[in-house]
Amino acid sequence: MPRIEHTDFYSHILGMSLKVEVTGHFGHPILMFPTSNGDYTQNHDFKLNESINWFVEHGKVKLYNIETIDKYSFYDKNIHPSERIRNYELYMQFLIQEYVPYLQALHSEHRIAVAGASFGGYHASNFAFRFPDVVSHLFCLSGAFTIRNFMDGFSNDQVYYNCPREFMKNDVAWKYSHMHIVLSTSDEDICLAQTQEMAGILASKGISHWYDERKWISHDWPLWRMVFPMFIGKFFS
DSSP states (O other): OOOEEEEEEEETTTTEEEEEEEEOSSSEEEEEEOSTTOOTTHHHHTTTTGGGHHHHHTTSEEEEEEOOOGGGTTTOTTSOHHHHHHHHHHHHHHIIIIIHHHHHHHHTOSOEEEEEETHHHHHHHHHHHHSGGGEEEEEEESOOOOOGGGTTTOOOHHHHTTOHHHHGGGSOGGGGTTOEEEEEEEEEOTTHHHHHHHHHHHHHHTOOOEEEEEEEEESSHHHHHHHHHHHHHHHHO
């Protein structure tokens, strides 16, 4: 079994420590996110990490499952939507200014991979599309590409720039020429239409990507455990 370590990473931007589950000993770093309000160990608990054990054990990849602040941002109904998006933007800045630089230095790699399923797919894709220079691979499994449904009609620039389905329509393709983008879904996936739309946006911009649609399986862990090792094997075997 791969080595698993639980650590805390203090963020000066957020003013708090975030928990991280580190799996493996060596390999290309993959920053992974849980689903909505999920614990940082969720991808381990539901065996998504286990589905790619071979690649972890053989030093192809090393997994960093990071805690999110969903409960302090999009899912906190006791604060105004402007505060929800402000808090999430601080989380994005924590990632790009503090945690990813830490991974870059630790692995002597400029670019990392990002991955997640469902709302974790949103976190991964939003980060990748906003900061493409530091991302080598995006594995978005049944992801979402907008957070308008959390905003109660509120809108500002921070909302726009955290909705990939909106800002990607106005971006330029050359920023993503190096990135391996995987958009995964299924014909019974609640995120099918969103994933198809995102693939269409990328195609219209001439941005290379891999759109994968499975059959007769729903938006849940069995789908994600099935496809994740196939995608990892394509790029890290």
